[in-house]
Amino acid sequence: xxxxxxxxxxxxxxxxxxxxxxxxxxxxxxxxxxxxxxxxxxxxxxxxxxxxxxxxxxxxxxxxxxxxxxxxxxxxxxxxxxxxxxxxxxxxxxxxxxxxxxxxxxxxxxxxxxxxxxxxxxxxxxxxxxxxxxxxxxxxxxxxxxxxxxxxxxxxxxxxxxxxxxxxxxxxxxxxxxxxxxxxxxxxxxxxxxxxxxxxxxxxxxxxxxxxxxxxxxxxxxxxxxxxxxxxxxxxxxxxxxxxxxxxxxxxxxxxxxxxxxxxxxxxxxxxxxxxxxxxxxxxxxxxxxxxxxxxxxxxxxxxxxxxxxxxxxxxxxxxxxxxxxxxxxxxxxxxxxxxxxxxxxxxxxxxxxxxxxxxxxxxxxxxxxxxxxxxxxxxxxxxxxxxxxxxxxxxxxxxxxxxxxxxxxxxxxxxxxxxxxxxxxxxxxxxxxxxxxxxxxxxxxxxxxxxxxxxxxxxxxxxxxxxxxxxxxxxxxxxxxxxxxxxxxxxxxxxxxxxxxxxxxxxxxxxxxxxxxxxxxxxxxxxxxxxxxxxxxxxxxxxxxxxxxx
Numbered sequence: 001x002x003x004x005x006x007x008x009x010x011x012x013x014x015x016x017x018x019x020x021x022x023x024x025x026x027x028x029x030x031x032x033x034x035x036x037x038x039x040x041x042x043x044x045x046x047x048x049x050x051x052x053x054x055x056x057x058x059x060x061x062x063x064x065x066x067x068x069x070x071x072x073x074x075x076x077x078x079x080x081x082x083x084x085x086x087x088x089x090x091x092x093x094x095x096x097x098x099x100x101x102x103x104x105x106x107x108x109x110x111x112x113x114x115x116x117x118x119x120x121x122x123x124x125x126x127x128x129x130x131x132x133x134x135x136x137x138x139x140x141x142x143x144x145x146x147x148x149x150x151x152x153x154x155x156x157x158x159x160x161x162x163x164x165x166x167x168x169x170x171x172x173x174x175x176x177x178x179x180x181x182x183x184x185x186x187x188x189x190x191x192x193x194x195x196x197x198x199x200x201x202x203x204x205x206x207x208x209x210x211x212x213x214x215x216x217x218x219x220x221x222x223x224x225x226x227x228x229x230x231x232x233x234x235x236x237x238x239x240x241x242x243x244x245x246x247x248x249x250x251x252x253x254x255x256x257x258x259x260x261x262x263x264x265x266x267x268x269x270x271x272x273x274x275x276x277x278x279x280x281x282x283x284x285x286x287x288x289x290x291x292x293x294x295x296x297x298x299x300x301x302x303x304x305x306x307x308x309x310x311x312x313x314x315x316x317x318x319x320x321x322x323x324x325x326x327x328x329x330x331x332x333x334x335x336x337x338x339x340x341x342x343x344x345x346x347x348x349x350x351x352x353x354x355x356x357x358x359x360x361x362x363x364x365x366x367x368x369x370x371x372x373x374x375x376x377x378x379x380x381x382x383x384x385x386x387x388x389x390x391x392x393x394x395x396x397x398x399x400x401x402x403x404x405x406x407x408x409x410x411x412x413x414x415x416x417x418x419x420x421x422x423x424x425x426x427x428x429x430x431x432x433x434x435x436x437x438x439x440x441x442x443x444x445x446x447x448x449x450x451x452x453x454x455x456x457x458x459x460x461x462x463x464x465x466x467x468x469x470x471x472x473x474x475x476x477x478x479x480x481x482x483x484x485x486x487x488x489x490x491x492x493x494x495x496x497x498x499x500x501x502x503x504x505x506x507x508x509x510x511x512x513x514x515x516x517x518x519x520x521x522x523x524x525x526x527x528x529x530x531x532x533x534x535x536x537x538x539x540x541x542x543x544x545x546x547x548x549x550x551x
Contacts, residue, residue, distance in 0.1 A: 030074025031056045033513070033542050036066045038082030039521060042507040043089050043491050047484055053087070055513040058541035063507055080537075086521045088487065089507050090248025090514030090540060091458040092494035094408045094447035095314070095354065095387055098242065099255040099273065101451040102235035103225055109139050111171075112455040113531075115472045117148035121163050128164035136184075138170040138222055141452035145173065146418025147471035155179040157208025170218060174412070174453045175325040176419055178210040178218055188218060212325065232259065236268070243270050243546040245457045246535040248514040251354070251447070251498055252276065253315070257308055264307045270538075270545035272514075274498040276354070277301060277310035283342050284319045286334065292317075293345040301351065302499070306512060306541075311498050312352035312385075317342040322362040324390055324412065324431075327423060329359050340369035347377035353384045354408060354497070360391035367396055370403060380404025385497055388412070388449065390420075390431040397440040406497060407442055409434065409489070410449035414464045417476025428476065434465060435479035445494035446486065462486045462522075463531035471531075483523060483530065513542040 031054040040050035042063060054062040054069040062069045073079060101108075109127050114120050127137050146152045160169045160181035168184035185191060190198055190206045197214035199207045210218060225231065235256070242250075254260070254275035263269040279295035301310050318339040321330040343366075346353055357363050363386065370379065386392070386400065387408030400407070409432055413420055420428035430436070437444050446465065450456035460471065465486035468477035495505030503512045517537040522530065538546040 029056065029072075031061060031069070031072040031077050033078045033080070033539075034069050034073055035080050035082055035087065035515075035517075036069065037084060038517070039084065039086045040507055041086060041088045041487070041523060043488055044506045044508050047488075050507070053507060053513075053515070055539075055542040058512060058543075060507060060509050060511050060513050063509060082517065085536065086518050086523070087507070088246075088516050088518060088522060089491040089505060090516055090538070091246045091490055092445075092498075092504065093247060093250040093252075093450070093456070093458065093490075094445040094494040094497055095410050096250045096252045096448050096450045096456065097452070098238065098250050098252065098271075098450070098456075099235070099257075099260065100253060102238040102256070103231055104140065104223060105234040105238040105241075106230070107136075107138075107222075107226075107234070109137050110451075111139055111143035111147075112450075113457055113460060113471065114143070115147055115149050117145075117151040120148065121159070124160070124169065125163040128167040128169075131167060133166040134168075136168050136170065136222060137164050138168075138219075139172060140219060140223065141172045141174045142415065142450055142455050143171075143173065144176070144415045144418060146474065147415055149472040152418065152472070154209065157181055157185070157206070160208065170222070172215055172219060172452070174416055174419075175212055175323060177212055178215050180208050180210065180218070182208075228259075231256065235259065236263070239270050240546065242456065243538040243540075244535060244548075245459070246516040246518070246533075246538060247271060247456070247458060248516070248538065248540045249274065249494075249498075249504060251311070251494075254308070254310075261308055269307060270540055272306060272504075272540070273308050274311045274500070275309065276312060276314040278313050282313075282316040282318060283338065286338055289318070289338050289341055292342055296345055296349045296351065299349070299351065306500070306503055311500075312354045312383075313346060314354040314387075315356045317346060317353065317355060320356075320362055320365075322356060322358050324358050324388075324416070325419065325423060326359070329362055331361070336365035336369055339366060340372065343369055344373050344377075347373050347379065347382065350382060352382050352499070354387055355385070356388060357386040357392075358388045358390045360393060360396075363389070363392050363396050367399060370405065371399065374403050383497065383499065387447070388432075389437070391427075392432065392437070394433070394436050394440065397437060397442055401440060401442045405442070407437055407444035408447055408497060409437065409444060410447045410454065411461060411464050411477075412449060412454050413476050414448075414460060414470050415455055416453065417470035417474060421476065429478040431477070433479050434477060435481055438481045438485050443493055443496060444489060445497050446489040447494070457531075458490055459533040460531050462490060462533075463527070465489070466527045466530055469528075483527070487522065513539060515539045 033055040036052045052069045169181040171179045197211035199209040249272035251274040279292045283292040385406040468480040492505035519534040
């Protein structure tokens, strides 16, 4: 019934849209780029469907029928006949660690989107052969054995030895554990160590499984920042791959903004980055609170442009124990009061927040502090956002909405759904309570929190939201939402969270021309095919940054 209502709504919206005047079509100056004969899924306020788009000076000047843009086609206009293909707004990830990951992109062996163990092992073997003996085959996260439909058991030392006998292999499974082979055990000296996080068999021999507590110890030498030429090559390769996935903008930590700004000035940056700005990442101890508060006055937000800008404080204001692989967070006396002191200072400086919040007790402790702060400061004008939100409740959402707060969802269950179920039981099927969040009426957006804890592909995220399935096909969430609501969350709502609703998030006159041409109709294909949607062309600011036909 809901799908029927959705189709009716789209049909009515399309008819109204087609019959309306399109402001840009009245402009006499020719467009730089025109797309015609497509299905333009605008994601505007009425979710209207159009046929054509015209772009000039990086912004959309007309959206409507082919005849509405015909007058904007000049001798130098680039014309693309879509042949009926669908177009969606550029995908926006509301929280990821992309700049950080770019440093390792050419070195890491990613398993995003791989749903077969056999395929993963073949890829590792090929990687080892390409590297040659002694080269490290490693991934720093964003996957789990649960994503393999053919065999979801943990990797063994012997299994990894078989695929890469002459190479050290290290596979970090998000917040759970790390799998290594014999060459890695030898190079890391694990057999000689006496650490509780090294799993051993009855003979005392390392099994190749390392507990989460040892992850940073093992990966430290693998994640050193490379020389500048490698850093640039990796960052540019990553951005191309993100564009291939349909991503055009993201928020989160920005580790190398000067280098990315240089690329933008040179016309080589194919994505927009909306960055955190903090005083050393927030307070990490009670003794740190006063120093962090004292530094807030020197922070400058919204001084950038539509390509790179500092738009909020994240990911923490004060360090709390809040990890989804814990059943219950460790409560430290005074932690929420210290959190409140830093957050109150942020409110006094009118600083937007986007804050890590996962377990229900942590949501509650922070929310109570915000409620107290809101009695003295206008929280509604700052767009304070709690993100992740695996265990948020309906009551907490109602209170957040009253305060004028927002929600950023990064569904780590896309790859971590299996471990969530093992740790949290049936409650994990409502982590996050996606339909409850949608039905609450609170403004919320979708992201990933890639790369250590999640995959990065937006159509995989949309598939999870619509089907409740993690990579590999297991149902891990019982609160799916409509495909329209999911698309809004990954585009228009995220633009709002970054204070960019006038520029991004929908295909409408006046907005920046960020669009993705896809190989199938997102609105009508079977839900299980959403993960298979393939971008054919990605456009950022009216410039084609990825074209599948161009190779």
